[in-house]
Amino acid sequence: MAADPKALKIAAARAALDYVQDGMKLGLGTGSTAEEFVRLLAEKVAGGLKVVGVPTSVRTEELARSLGIPLATLDDEPSLDLTVDGADEIGPHLALIKGGGGALLREKIVAAASSRMIVIADESKVVETLGAFPLPIEVNPFGLKATVLAIEHIGRQFGLTGEIRLRMKDGKPFVTDGGHFIVDASFGRIPATKAFADELNMIPGVVEHGLFIGLASLAIVAGEGGVRVIDGKN
Template identity: 55%
Template sequence: MSSELSPIDKAKFVAAKQASSYVEDGMKVGLGSGSTAAWLVKCLGERVEKEGLKIKGVPTSSRTAALAREVGIEVISLDEAKWLDLTIDGADEYDGNLNLIKGGGGSLLQEKIVATASDQMIVIADASKQVETLGTFPLPIEVIPFGWQTTKTLVEETLIGMDVLGRKVTLRMNGDAPFYTDEGNHILDMHLNRIGNARQLSLIVNQIPGVVENGLFIDICDVVIIGFGDGRVESRDINEGSVEEDRIEFVETENLFADLND
């Protein structure tokens, strides 16, 4: 691992490296989306190349699927897999109960479907993603394009009665055009600042016509692996109530990670 990596990238790498050790030969593994999950895919690809690891990966985005194939991971659909041993993904925020906000990359629907179809979900993150209360990161919701402005108005009206500090809702854009998910939907980002009751908000928002799914992952994550820029990793298991610390050394070498950029 090159010493030219930034502290944030080093933190992402060591978290991904630690998480990759949970994957065993023959497993069916959900592969998350985003920059941190990309490190995980690369780490697994390194194990495929050097150890002959044989796994089947179910990607949560087209970008992850392309990267997985590139590094030698067999890619299958969730319908083919039916059920997964493990899903490893990143998060935009997580709290002390390992509840998450996800969807910053726009893949929250596939990510939630895959995570809930798994025996275990592991989140890999750097320490900056931990918060006392969810809501600093804008909460995304996936909505169908038909009548999206009406859906947005209904969401804004619903937020009036919710325990949140902010109520601004914006359509996610891709340059001058609306952003489209892999399913052809839009993303509305809710700038809430603080979510007092995430479970209640998740249930109510999903009842609004036009909303497909929201980015709150409640009682889904089992383990969070936190990486630090100095090589330290901390693994928190919500089911075991345990916290373990470890350290991963960096090796100056040419390897699969040379071309990985955020």
């Protein structure tokens, strides 16, 4: 019998608690696996653990607040000790695709403000090459078509083709907490992740993209055989 996906998420989240110390300032990620970490963290806080959390989304903020975790903004606490977050894909050297939940801009800002970032996930998220999961790209609503054309152009330069689709919700464009749209690029595989990420950053209409490179320190991955830790050297 295959392991229950939720049980694997909880196992990875529980293992991440070992890296949390009293007095830490924590970035709190977004998504189903990160939410399991928030719930487990709340139990520790209820037991006396002293931490301050900086949420990466309104959704995470509401959950953490409802569970009694003390919260601050990144303006209040601009330097964090640790961020714990999920990922849509984990590639070689801990390069990630994130943003399936729509919080990639705030997630990247919080991760970059942290001394360490730990990624928690189930084994299915570990891949040899990033890109099977459509790459989320947060864009300014102004000039959307021109921005998509520019993304397509850059993609072709890297041999990347595939549908680039505006993310929708309830029949309307999905709007991020920052007021932007997201387009999801189904490239299939992205071998030259760093070079491609750099080119995406040069497109004026691109606010941020879901390629997280050089940000994660560790990945805690849960599978049927147990929990394993992947460091950035792998």
